[in-house]
Amino acid sequence: MPSRNKKGADKVLNFIINQQPVQTDEPRGMVLLDFIRDVKCLSGTKEACREGECGACTVLIGTPRPDGSVSYKACASCLLPIGDVDGCHVVTVEGLSADDTLTLVQQSIVDHSASQCGFCTPGIVLSLTAFCLTSPDYSYEDALNALDGNICRCTGYVSIRNAARALCDRLAKTERAPEKRVAALISAGVIPAYFNAIPQSLKRLPGPSSPPCGDAVLVAGGTDLFVQKPEALRESELCFLSQRRDLDYIREEKDGLHVGGAVTIEDFRLSAEVSRHFPSLKNDLLLHSSTVLRNKATITGNIVNASPIGDMSIILLALEARLAITAKDGSRRETPLSTFYKGYKQYDLACGEIIHEIFIPFLPRGARFNFEKVSNRVYLDIAAVNTALRLTVSPDGKITDLRLSAGGVAPFPLLIGGLDRFCGTAANAATGAEIAKTVTASVKPIDDIRGTAAYKKLLLNQLVIAHFAGPSAPGTSR
Ligand SMILES: Cc1cc2nc3c(=O)[nH]c(=O)nc-3n(C[C@H](O)[C@H](O)[C@H](O)COP(=O)(O)OP(=O)(O)OC[C@H]3O[C@@H](n4cnc5c(N)ncnc54)[C@H](O)[C@@H]3O)c2cc1C
Ligand code: FES
Ligand code: FES
Incomplete structure (x- = not known):
């Protein structure tokens, strides 16, 4: 117990x-x-x-x-x-400031008038301080990403961005090595000296x-x-x-990635192994909630939460992921994610069972992966509709396999069936449009807070077309 x-x-x-x-x-x-x-x-x-x-x-x-x-x-x-x-x-x-002086982050906010009522400011200061502690190169891009979960209702984001940019400039020559980072940030006035004694x-x-x-x-x-x-x-x-450290791993083996059940979405997003095999996910997963949530939210939580628009579930369905599950008595079993969902918030997990690992096979030779999502705002928002595609193409440009998933159009994250007939056809925009028509006709979304059924069908049609266009389209390299 x-x-x-x-x-x-x-x-x-x-x-x-x-x-x-x-x-x-x-x-x-x-x-x-x-x-x-x-x-x-x-x-x-x-x-x-x-x-x-x-x-x-x-x-x-x-x-x-x-x-x-x-x-x-x-x-x-x-x-x-x-x-x-x-x-x-x-x-x-x-x-942050043991002796009541402003830290470098706070001073930057003051210098650039990046605070008015100040209600959001402590959160912004902490997010930027976390950026200083974690960004590999103190880049402005990382600073902006660190702020993706901080909403300000009165200052205006330009001055907050200016403060972030000035902070990055000030840190440009600061030591970056992880093992020297705390000492360097103490010297730079980002964190107080007592951090040294915390370990x-x-x-x-x-x-x-x-x-x-x-x-x-x-x-x-x-x-x-x-x-x-x-x-x-x-x-x-x-x-x-989070206390199951034994489930906090990402291992690259010969057949694919083995991801422990306790891995957070942000650790997965930033993992070198994931970037090596699924490079687009680093940016795709910026669309999942925000940094402050992804730092805690797990992949398994996203799967078991069984939201019809769960981003990780949609991505993993297209990638043909399998789940390894441990029961209370320690016995183990495996199941493909594609048969895990049974209905709205119903899934193949008995009381007390834990998903201890997710297995993601590497992309087959000739395969590409793409994820698309539409939500009311780009960051910090769940999808109206999301979809992912793993498309395998032969050297002569014909489709040999396709796995297409879609969220927001069924009671659970859906792997779309019945697409085998497109195997052997040319992997191009015209086929993409045909697939979009077929997929859109096969789903039965409902009207809800995220949009009407008709709107969701329209979105799905456009997103499937987008799978076959743009930088991730067949025949292009990212
Ligand atoms: C502001 C906000 C924005 C969000 N934006 C998005 C978004 O953009 N996209 C998206 O997909 N989701 C979004 N979410 C939903 C949620 O954050 C994610 O689904 C998240 O991945 C849930 O993971 P968790 O670890 O926090 O789950 P928890 O809340 O800890 O758990 C969810 C369920 O899963 C069970 N569970 C967790 N791990 C296991 C396991 N290993 N084995 C068995 N059962 C398990 C728990 O018991 C619980 O029943 C958002 C949530 C918020 C609050
Ligand atoms: S109070 Fe708004 S994110 Fe916690
Ligand atoms: S300064 Fe008022 S909400 Fe940001």
């Missing part, structure tokens, strides 16, 4: 907030935002949407790595249960335990669960997938 706490507790949580060690028996399902503001009275972290949509509640979470260093990521504290930060370093805006301080904490889940609710990133039922989860028995 997972360890319990408060009211029948036999386990307290231990973590560090800024410089202060914290020991608490508050419920493991209490969200970090409430703990920071209501229990610790640190009001710099702002509360707004409580749904991961605005970034006002962004904090840094530092997780100890096996080599003893600490990996920092920006996360939305409104969707993050405190049980998930057991053994971690939590940094709020109060913890040792974390080592002294008891650290999280990872007992079998039993009947507890399995929390992966929590970015779906804590939007759906935060009150119920607060008092529930919880089990945290």
Whole structure:
């Protein structure tokens, strides 16, 4: 059974907030935002949407790595249960400037008038600080990507972008090596000196335990669960997938990629192995939620959440992914993702079963992959319709295999069947238009908040045509 706490507790949580060690028996399902503001009275972290949509509640979470260093990521504290930060370093805006002087990030915001009411500013400061800690080369592109989950309603994004650009310019000559990064950023005035001592301080904490889940609710990133039922989860028995370090791996083997069930979408997006075999995914996955969510959200959470428009599910269906599943008694089985979904929010997973690995076969010789998504806004938005295509073409330009998936047009992420008749036809725009017509005729979307059925059919038609046009089209190289 997972360890319990408060009211029948036999386990307290231990973590560090800024410089202060914290020991608490508050419920493991209490969200970090409430703990920071209501229990610790640190009001710099702002509360707004409580749904991961605005970034006002962004904090840094530092997780100890096996080599003893600490990996920092920006996360939305409104969707993050405190049980998930057991053994971690939590940094709020109060913890950035130990002596009340402005950090380099804050000074850049002041210099470029990038704050007005200031409500979004702590979140923006934390996201940019995370960028300083993680970007391989302090690039402006990375700085902008780091801000993709931070919404500002009054300043205007031009001055925020100017502040980010000036920050990148200031860091241009700063040491980049990961092992020297913390020291370099302390010297540059981005983070305070106490960060140096954090790895040792974390080592002294008891650290999280990872007992079998039993009947507890399995929390992966929590970015779906804590939007759906935060009150119920607060008092529930919880089990945290992030504590299964044995499931946090991406392995390249001879037949494909083996991805552990605890891998986050951002780690997958940035993985060298993924970039080597599926180079377009690095940009495609920028369209999934935002950095502060992808830093926690997992691939398996996206699959089991079973949203008809889940981006990862749509991508993995086209890539012919298989799931490896462990039951409560330790027995294991495998299933193709294509037969996993059975109906709206119904899937082939028994109570207590955990997806411990996703297998993604390499692209067959002559194959290309493409993902398309339409949503109301480019970032931080779920799709109206999304679709992915794996298209295999012979040297003489004929289609030999195609796997096309589509979201938003059925009760679950759909692998479109009945397309074999296009094998042997020329892989060109004319065939793409024919396939689009066939696919559009075969789906039965419903009217909902993301659009009418007719609109979704129109979108799907255009997106399938787009699979056969543009930089990813057959016969072109990316
Ligand atoms: C603001 C916002 C924007 C979003 N944007 C997008 C978007 O653009 N695209 C998109 O697809 N989704 C989006 N989402 C939805 C959600 O973030 C994703 O689906 C995410 O991948 C869920 O993963 P998680 O790890 O947070 O899941 P959790 O919330 O932790 O879990 C979801 C479900 O999966 C189960 N589960 C998790 N891992 C396993 C496992 N290994 N084995 C068995 N069961 C498991 C959990 O028990 C739970 O039932 C968004 C959400 C928010 C709040
Ligand atoms: S309060 Fe808006 S993302 Fe957390
Ligand atoms: S400064 Fe007011 S919301 Fe950004």
